[in-house]
Amino acid sequence: xxxxxxxxxxxxxxxxxxxxxxxxxxxxxxxxxxxxxxxxxxxxxxxxxxxxxxxxxxxxxxxxxxxxxxxxxxxxxxxxxxxxxxxxxxxxxxxxxxxxxxxxxxxxxxxxxxxxxxxxxxxxxxxxxxxxxxxxxxxxxxxxxxxxxxxxxxxxxxxxxxxxxxxxxxxxxxxxxxxxxxxxxxxxxxxxxxxxxxxxxxxxxxxxxxxxxxxxxxxxxxxxxxxxxxxxxxxxxxxxxxxxxx
Amino acid sequence: xxxxxxxxxxxxxxxxxxxxxxxxxxxxxxxxxxxxxxxxxxxxxxxxxxxxxxxxxxxxxxxxxxxxxxxxxxxxxxxxxxxxxxxxxxxxxxxxxxxxxxxxxxxxxxxxxxxxxxxxxxxxxxxxxxxxxxxxxxxxxxxxxxxxxxxxxxxxxxxxxxxxxxxxxxxxxxxxxxxxxxxxxxxxxxxxxxxxxxxxxxxxxxxxxxxxxxxxxxxxxxxxxxxxxxxxxxxxxxxxxxxxxxxxxxxxxxxxxxxxxxxxxxxxxxxxxxxxxxxxxxxxxxxxxxxxxxxxxxxxxxxxxxxxxxxxxxxxxxxxxxxxxxxxxxxxxxxxxxxxxxxxxxxxxxxxxxxxxxxxxxxxxxxxxxxxxxxxxxxxxxxxxxxxxxxxxxxxxxxxxxxxxxxxxxxxxxxxxxxxxxxxxxxxxxxxxxxxxxxxx
Ligand SMILES: Cc1cc2nc3c(=O)[nH]c(=O)nc-3n(C[C@H](O)[C@H](O)[C@H](O)COP(=O)(O)OP(=O)(O)OC[C@H]3O[C@@H](n4cnc5c(N)ncnc54)[C@H](O)[C@@H]3O)c2cc1C
Numbered sequence: 001x002x003x004x005x006x007x008x009x010x011x012x013x014x015x016x017x018x019x020x021x022x023x024x025x026x027x028x029x030x031x032x033x034x035x036x037x038x039x040x041x042x043x044x045x046x047x048x049x050x051x052x053x054x055x056x057x058x059x060x061x062x063x064x065x066x067x068x069x070x071x072x073x074x075x076x077x078x079x080x081x082x083x084x085x086x087x088x089x090x091x092x093x094x095x096x097x098x099x100x101x102x103x104x105x106x107x108x109x110x111x112x113x114x115x116x117x118x119x120x121x122x123x124x125x126x127x128x129x130x131x132x133x134x135x136x137x138x139x140x141x142x143x144x145x146x147x148x149x150x151x152x153x154x155x156x157x158x159x160x161x162x163x164x165x166x167x168x169x170x171x172x173x174x175x176x177x178x179x180x181x182x183x184x185x186x187x188x189x190x191x192x193x194x195x196x197x198x199x200x201x202x203x204x205x206x207x208x209x210x211x212x213x214x215x216x217x218x219x220x221x222x223x224x225x226x227x228x229x230x231x232x233x234x235x236x237x238x239x240x241x242x243x244x245x246x
Numbered sequence: 247x248x249x250x251x252x253x254x255x256x257x258x259x260x261x262x263x264x265x266x267x268x269x270x271x272x273x274x275x276x277x278x279x280x281x282x283x284x285x286x287x288x289x290x291x292x293x294x295x296x297x298x299x300x301x302x303x304x305x306x307x308x309x310x311x312x313x314x315x316x317x318x319x320x321x322x323x324x325x326x327x328x329x330x331x332x333x334x335x336x337x338x339x340x341x342x343x344x345x346x347x348x349x350x351x352x353x354x355x356x357x358x359x360x361x362x363x364x365x366x367x368x369x370x371x372x373x374x375x376x377x378x379x380x381x382x383x384x385x386x387x388x389x390x391x392x393x394x395x396x397x398x399x400x401x402x403x404x405x406x407x408x409x410x411x412x413x414x415x416x417x418x419x420x421x422x423x424x425x426x427x428x429x430x431x432x433x434x435x436x437x438x439x440x441x442x443x444x445x446x447x448x449x450x451x452x453x454x455x456x457x458x459x460x461x462x463x464x465x466x467x468x469x470x471x472x473x474x475x476x477x478x479x480x481x482x483x484x485x486x487x488x489x490x491x492x493x494x495x496x497x498x499x500x501x502x503x504x505x506x507x508x509x510x511x512x513x514x515x516x517x518x519x520x521x522x523x524x525x526x527x528x529x530x531x532x533x534x535x536x537x538x539x540x541x542x543x544x545x546x547x548x549x550x551x552x553x554x555x556x557x558x559x560x561x562x563x564x565x566x567x568x569x570x571x572x573x574x575x576x577x578x579x580x581x582x583x584x585x586x587x588x589x590x591x592x593x594x595x596x597x598x599x600x601x602x603x604x605x606x607x608x609x610x611x612x613x614x615x616x617x618x619x620x621x622x623x624x625x626x627x628x629x630x631x632x633x634x635x636x637x638x639x640x641x642x643x644x645x646x647x648x649x650x651x652x653x654x655x656x657x658x659x660x661x662x663x664x665x666x667x668x669x670x671x672x673x674x675x676x677x678x679x680x681x682x683x684x685x686x687x
Contacts, residue, residue, distance in 0.1 A: 026332075043307050043309070044307065046307070046308070046309055046310065047307040047308045047309070050308040050309065050310050050311040050318075051308050051311070051332045051333070052332070053336075187267065190265065
């Protein structure tokens with residue numbers, strides 16, 4: 001047993017997941033990486049151990065398999081201090097418009113699964129009297145846009161879940177962080193046209209998450225510029241908004 | 247297809263850029279005319295595939311590290327900056343670093359990069375024990391000095407042309423601190439500069455910044471920077487043992503009009519730089535390793551200073567015997583032109599290890615020129631002097647030398663080609679550089 005803090009990263013193989021894991025490991029946390037294919041996460045765990053001299057483990061976790069969640073949490077050898085959900089699926093909006101199965105997968109991957117698993121951890125943290133829950137949501141959840149509202153609506157649901165959870169558990173010593181990264185250069189956005197000044201690299205998001213956890217920030221827009229952009233987008237009247245093409 | 251260029255932003259050419267996520271996908275990405283690309287810090291066309299360019303920076307994991315020996319196994323896309331930031335605070339640094347820390351391990355192996363310690367400690371490849379190589383033929387080989395040694399010595403310095411480096415095992419240097427004890431010498435002309443570098447042979451690090459607009463009696467006036475790793479007891483009280491490298495703050499936001507760099511501004515800059523440096527001469531200072539090794543890294547995207555048309559670096563090495571006279575001739579021609587930039591570096595090199603490694607015992611001179619006017623003709627003229635002296639031009643910086651210059655300089659080329667052929671009979675691995683300089687036409 002060590003007295004180090006520990007973090008569990010759900011969706012550990014994503015670029016943001018890897019960046020967050022590195023940021024926490026560098027700060028001295030032991031790290032658990034969870035994803036669909038635990039073996040595929042082993043090289044990342046080895047990287048963290050070699051670089052930072054911390055403990056790193058891997059776990060199998062599938063966000064669509066909600067029936068496994070109770071068993072997953074119960075099976076962890078110790079409750080982590082921090083749990084981060086980076087799980088998400090951008091999907092293809094055009095397909096989701098007619099393919100209900102695809103739309104369902106997007107909704108479940110971005111809302112149902114992440115909310116349920118973080119809710120479960122929050123209950124355990126409440127019982128212990130401490131812990132931090134981090135949900136990586138999206139600026140896309142701030143307003144539904146014609147070009148990606150299936151994804152956006154699921155993220156909106158997730159953001160609302162997190163804010164409600166925060167309001168309920170904060171008095172019990174549990175902190176809930178909502179992260180809205182905006183554009184990030186990752187595998188998910190490869191080949192997309194991103195707006196340079198509004199785009200950050202994954203390590204910037206990793207550092208922002210660590211900072212939010214340590215400083216107990218509630219909602220983080222990773223690039224401060226997004227707060228302003230989304231404020232404007234949110235306050236546009238619907239009559240104007242529906243005529244805009246995004 | 248995407249427009250791609252090297253750090254000098256010349257030439258700009260079309261190539262399909264892929265970023266595979268697994269070693270298996272790297273293998274599948276290799277088609278006829280592919281080459282690996284690290285962090286794109288080679289100046290010219292070395293890291294651009296004829297058809298396809300395979301981006302490797304996503305492979306950035308450390309596999310294992312043994313703090314008892316400093317032995318590390320890592321993926322080829324790990325940047326030296328990342329390695330320094332992660333392992334520096336634990337007392338370990340790469341043995342060899344080039345003038346920018348934003349290069350990948352794969353790129354450092356492929357160019358067998360030299361640092362300010364080449365005269366005594368050799369190049370990057372000397373500290374690499376083994377390499378996991380994906381050849382053009384589709385094999386994955388573990389290569390070392392003992393195992394597949396031909397492939398090993400062709401890969402170190404081989405500019406990516408033997409295949410894709412996936413992983414490497416290398417040794418890190420143990421250091422007490424992240425500081426360098428620096429000793430500055432001012433030299434009033436070329437003779438003095440070369441004497442100071444000769445005398446600096448016993449120093450771990452040595453390099454001269456040379457004023458290449460100074461003429462006449464001042465020709466070759468320089469500041470020589472010698473350096474040693476500082477011990478913990480040499481630090482000022484309260485100093486951090488390992489200072490952290492800042493991410494470049496200042497960035498050049500746009501391409502500056504090439505007017506900005508003209509004779510007058512360069513002359514003024516060099517005058518000021520020389521005088522400021524000369525004032526620090528004589529005494530020892532302890533400086534952070536970052537400004538000592540990577541003076542230009544503080545300004546992001548500084549390559550944009552040269553304007554949209556890009557710039558050329560000319561880096562040659564002249565064998566020891568005639569170095570004095572040949573360098574004086576080159577510097578004289580350069581100073582009469584007056585448009586070489588403030589970045590002119592003179593340094594002593596030792597033996598190179600790989601078949602195509604650039605270093606040979608003698609002096610290397612590196613100069614930057616904006617792309618304009620008759621610069622290509624001028625550099626051909628300098629090349630003739632280099633070739634006549636038995637010297638050669640550095641491939642990692644090159645965008646324009648001729649086949650004849652290249653063939654004259656690299657005596658081991660035919661051996662290299664034979665090994666390359668055995669690893670890749672179909673000739674799948676080809677870069678714009680190899681197409682320009684040595685693939686069969
Ligand atoms: C400011 C500055 C200062 C420099 N100072 C020095 C110096 O002091 N000494 C010195 O020696 N060099 C110096 N260089 C050059 C630089 O060190 C080399 O060009 C180095 O190869 C760049 O590494 P990279 O990862 O950016 O590789 P790239 O530029 O992307 O590629 C360079 C070569 O490496 C090959 N390559 C890259 N990755 C792999 C891989 N995984 N497998 C196989 N081949 C691969 C490419 O095919 C290409 O031939 C400097 C460059 C700059 C911009």
